[in-house]
Amino acid sequence: MATKQAKKIMIIEDDSFSLKLYASYLEKEGFAVIATPQADEVLRLAKQAKPNLFIVDLMLQGGDGFILVDKIRHTAGFKNTPIIVLSNLGQDSDITRAKKLGANKYFIKSNVRFQEVVDTVRELV
Amino acid sequence: MLKFKKKKELVKDIQFFLDALGDGVFIVDQQGTIVKTNKAASEILGFDQYELLGRLFLSPLGAVDESGNPIDKKNAALFVSLKEGKKINNVTRQFTKKNGDWVWTSITTTPIIKKRKVIGGIVVFRDISAQKQQEEYHLDFAHIASHSLRAPLGNVMWAFEYFMSGRLGPLSKKYQDYVNDIYTKLKEMNSMVNDLLGISRLQHNKIKPKLEKTSLDETIKKVIADLDHYAKSQNVKIKVKISQNKNNYVMADPYHLRTIVQNLIENAIRYSFPRTVIEISTGKKDKDIIFACKNEGIGIPKDKYKFIFAKFFRAKNAVDKQGSGTGMGLYLTKEMVILNQGEIWFESIINKDTTFFVKLKTL
Numbered sequence: 034m035a036t037k038q039a040k041k042i043m044i045i046e047d048d049s050f051s052l053k054l055y056a057s058y059l060e061k062e063g064f065a066v067i068a069t070p071q072a073d074e075v076l077r078l079a080k081q082a083k084p085n086l087f088i089v090d091l092m093l094q095g096g097d098g099f100i101l102v103d104k105i106r107h108t109a110g111f112k113n114t115p116i117i118v119l120s121n122l123g124q125d126s127d128i129t130r131a132k133k134l135g136a137n138k139y140f141i142k143s144n145v146r147f148q149e150v151v152d153t154v155r156e157l158v
Numbered sequence: 159m160l161k162f163k164k165k166k167e168l169v170k171d172i173q174f175f176l177d178a179l180g181d182g183v184f185i186v187d188q189q190g191t192i193v194k195t196n197k198a199a200s201e202i203l204g205f206d207q208y209e210l211l212g213r214l215f216l217s218p219l220g221a222v223d224e225s226g227n228p229i230d231k232k233n234a235a236l237f238v239s240l241k242e243g244k245k246i247n248n249v250t251r252q253f254t255k256k257n258g259d260w261v262w263t264s265i266t267t268t269p270i271i272k273k274r275k276v277i278g279g280i281v282v283f284r285d286i287s288a289q290k291q292q293e294e295y296h297l298d299f300a301h302i303a304s305h306s307l308r309a310p311l312g313n314v315m316w317a318f319e320y321f322m323s324g325r326l327g328p329l330s331k332k333y334q335d336y337v338n339d340i341y342t343k344l345k346e347m348n349s350m351v352n353d354l355l356g357i358s359r360l361q362h363n364k365i366k367p368k369l370e371k372t373s374l375d376e377t378i379k380k381v382i383a384d385l386d387h388y389a390k391s392q393n394v395k396i397k398v399k400i401s402q403n404k405n406n407y408v409m410a411d412p413y414h415l416r417t418i419v420q421n422l423i424e425n426a427i428r429y430s431f432p433r434t435v436i437e438i439s440t441g442k443k444d445k446d447i448i449f450a451c452k453n454e455g456i457g458i459p460k461d462k463y464k465f466i467f468a469k470f471f472r473a474k475n476a477v478d479k480q481g482s483g484t485g486m487g488l489y490l491t492k493e494m495v496i497l498n499q500g501e502i503w504f505e506s507i508i509n510k511d512t513t514f515f516v517k518l519k520t521l
Contacts, residue, residue, distance in 0.1 A: 048309070048313070050313055050317075051313055051316075054313065054316055054317055054320060057320070058316075058320055058325065061325045121305070121308050121309045121312060123308075123355065123413075124359065124364055125364070125365060125366045125367070125368060125411070125413070126364070126366070128368075128413060129368060141413070142308070142309070142312035142313075142316075143308050143309075143311055143312035143315065143348050143351070143352065144352070144416070144420075145380075145384065146316075146319055146383065146384055147316045147319055147320065148319065148323070148383075149380060149383070149384070
């Protein structure tokens with residue numbers, strides 16, 4: 034369970050099943066989770082909540098995850114906040130692009146266990 | 159009888175035979191200049207015979223290989239045949255027709271050798287455009303289908319992982335067994351989807367390695383953790399022997415390296431006898447690192463060695479042991495190893511053991 038000092042993780046994912054799953058898993062691991070399916074809400078929510086790490090899906094219904102990564106990276110206060118991309122896009126060009134825009138880590142969803150994502154979250158925050 | 163005919167008549171007869179062939183033919187001299195061709199060649203390429211004769215092979219045809227790389231005198235199969243005196247079978251090339259359209263061909267080049275000297279060569283080629291187009295449709299379908307399957311499959315796998323972790327409360331032994339079995343099947347399905355996607359990307363030249371310093375040890379560790387449930391479900395253990403070098407780093411694309419290691423260990427698990435041990439080891443050799451994955455299992459029949467890395471190939475004993483599979487895993491693995499400037503080979507004793515080796519460059 035998240036405590037007062039728990040590190041805050043912001044998840045941007047438009048698939049409700051995935052969102053529920055990530056949030057529940059991370060909360061059980063002791064993180065505080067702020068979750069939104071809306072790409073256009075991210076910066077507003079982030080300025081209030083000041084997350085320690087972002088988890089971003091790339092194919093968002095309300096916006097482009099690549100643009101979102103770029104926006105986060107260029108927003109004051111989040112220039113050095115770790116960003117993990119969790120995506121089903123697995124092409125080399127997607128990975129390179131996301132990393133160039135500022136993602137610290139890129140996971141192809143079906144290729145890793147979620148525990149590996151959690152371990153990486155722990156390493157980065 | 160041909161041997162009694164005069165030379166002029168013989169030449170006419172040869173032309174008659176060449177024109178009767180369904181495949182395109184070029185006969186070239188030692189330098190690669192076209193000295194004879196046939197009707198099928200004209201029909202496939204759209205050039206009249208007189209437009210081809212006397213020209214250097216390739217010059218009117220603007221050839222490219224399957225990856226879209228231009229073919230020139232240095233890498234053209236015919237010129238290799240002329241230089242090295244060896245036959246080259248079934249190379250796929252795209253040629254430009256006279257009207258600017260493209261045609262896919264499968265070509266075989268054979269040197270003409272007289273008194274141990276190459277005096278010319280023969281190029282025989284078939285139009286395989288229809289077959290290629292069919293392949294493209296299949297690949298496009300495979301790409302769309304596998305990409306669409308990937309997202310829900312990934313979600314369900316993570317959900318099962320969550321159940322199995324016990325974070326949602328303990329599962330009874332009975333449920334645990336079912337969940338483990340379902341997870342194992344999901345993993346197999348996932349690996350098939352990944353193979354299909356990988357192959358489609360490979361065919362569309364979308365796999366471009368970004369070589370960087372990558373830890374082989376870390377990759378092995380992560381893959382083994384990922385395959386832990388699968389190994390347990392198949393009743394096999396994985397033993398890792400990593401060399402003592404502190405810098406077990408290779409120059410490879412981290413995502414490709416993971417696929418390579420994952421495919422080989424997954425295969426080792428799939429084709430192992432129960433209650434056996436898979437041995438993973440790494441070792442340094444000169445400037446390279448060799449990764450080895452050995453299992454005790456069904457092995458590879460000797461007469462199938464040459465097909466083991468071929469597309470869609472699955473040996474009969476592999477199908478008997480494990481019905482499902484795309485026959486793409488090892489093909490994809492080999493292609494990825496090559497793209498990452500490495501080498502792959504294997505040693506096998508039927509019904510005993512098999513070891514796959516991958517050699518990769520260090521920094």
